[in-house]
Amino acid sequence: MKVVLTTVGFSVDLIIRSLLKIGLDKGDVIGLVYSLSGSDRDRKRVEDTVKAIKNIVNKTGIICQDIVITGTDFVRDVNIIIDTLKILRNNKSIIASLVGGMRIAIIEVLVSLMLYKRLICPEAEIKLHIMREDGIYDIVLPLEAIDLPDLGKRELEALKILGKNKLLNRTRSELVNFLSKNMSITVSMAYKILHRLKKEGLLQIADGIVKSTLLGTLIITTLIEGEDV
Known part of the structure; x- marks a missing residue:
């Protein structure tokens, strides 16, 4: 089960499409x-x-919950939203x-x-869904x-090295050995770095193969592009 927070304005179509x-x-x-307000x-x-x-969603058996904010008191509104999330805390998956x-x-x-x-x-686990108004393109971040x-x-430094040398989609042992050699660190330290990057949601490891997540790709490309500034 998940919680979907959706900000509501004047358009029904945008929200239903999302x-x-x-x-x-x-x-x-x-x-x-x-x-x-x-x-x-x-x-x-x-x-x-x-x-x-509500008329559309309630027919599906899905619950709608009102989160009425002031629109004029930022701190109070944030507290209202957080209080609702605390009530729904059993749902660890949240999409905005x-x-x-x-x-x-x-905001x-x-x-x-x-x-x-x-x-x-x-x-x-919190994700954000954003979409063009015409629905042609959308992405979950x-x-x-x-x-x-x-x-x-x-x-x-490890992310930059992996990105510049196109070393993702390789085995963990390959990356560990490469990082150890190119960063002049121990194999143990290289393993720890990969573990930290995985823990922070930048890398994912499945069947021994290391891949970049969307967030990891964003950071890697920014690091590489930043060298030209």
Whole structure:
């Protein structure tokens, strides 16, 4: 089971399209994050959007939960979102659908998720779903893409070496030996570096083969491109 937080504005289609792309299962919970601040007309439009989403989703047996924020008090809104996440804490998988709603609500959700993972539930797996308005392109990013892990010089150097030498998709033993030789470190230290990079979500190891995650690829390409600046 998972929790999907979605920021709600005036568009029903955007949110439903995002939910369909994410994929929902019975038992999932959708948290509708919205504010009723603004003009009477704006409040009515948001209320109509929320009602329409519930009418569609409730038929599937999936639960919708209102997360009503002020839209005018950042700290209070973050606390409201975190309190809801704490209630739903048994769901370790969280996806934030950031395709609708006010910009401030989107930032509040991001900050809430970063604080929740860092201080309350480190084991939570949090992803972000973003999408073009026409739905042609969408992508799911790990939260760490905007809340980067603290990496030391050795970890960053190792990533750069692996990227520049196109050494990913190789066996762990190959990478360990290469890093040990090129970084002038022990084999044991090279293993520790790979383990740390895996733990931080930058590498994944399956059947002895080391591959880069999306986050790892973003960091590697940035490190390599940064050399030209």
